[in-house]
Amino acid sequence: MGEVRPVGSIRFREIELAGRKPHEIARAGIGYVPENRDVFPTLTVRQNLVLGQKSANGGGRWSMEDMFAIFPNLKERADVPGGALSGGEQQMLTICRTLMGDPDLIMIDEPTEGLSPQMVERVADLLERIAARGVAILLVEQKLTIALRIARRVYVMGHGRIVFEGTPDALRADEAVRREWLEV
Secondary structure, three states, X not given: OOXXXXXXXXXXXXXXXXXXXXXXXXXXXXXEEOOOOOOOOOOEHHHHHHHHOOOOOOOOOOOHHHHHHHOHHHHHOOOXXXXXXXXXXXXXXXXXXXXXXXXOEEEEEOOOOXXXXXXXXXXXXXXXXXXXXXXXXXXXXXXXXXXXXXXXOEEEEEOOEEEEEEXXXXXXXXXXXXXXXXXX
C-alpha cells in the first residue's frame, strides 16, 4: 500500500505500483484492511463509512445499505462514535469502510484476531460474500480453517519465503508442510 519501499516490482492490472503513494494505489482498485482496525474514533459509524466511499454519489458494488444489511449491529450504532464500538464491531466497520471504496482487490491482515468465535464466523461469511461479488482477496490469516474455507489458492510463508503454494486441498493433503509450518 505504499507504506514500505518494496524490492522489485509490484504490478496490478499492468500498472506498476512500487513507488506509488497510498492514495494512488487505492485509486488503482486496491483496498486495505489493517490488522489494527484504524477506525476514526471520534467520527460516527456512518461518517466512517462515508469516508470510505470511492465517490460522493456511490455507484459501486457496495452501498451503506449493504453494510447495514450485512452487519445489523452497525446500523443500530450508525450514530455512535467509532471509538465506542467493541473490537469486533470496529473490525466490521473497518472492513465495511474499505468495501465502500469499491476495490477490485482487498488485502486483509488478520481480520479475526482477538474476535469472539461468533464474530469470527461473521467475518468469514463476509469474506465469502466479498469473493462472490467478484472482489479478489489477499488474506493474511492464522486461523487455518477460515483461510482454507475461502481460499482458491494458498501460500504458506516461513522465515520470509514461500514454503508452499497450491490449492487448499493440496495443503490439506501435505502433512509435512502442515506439521512443519502450521501446527503446534
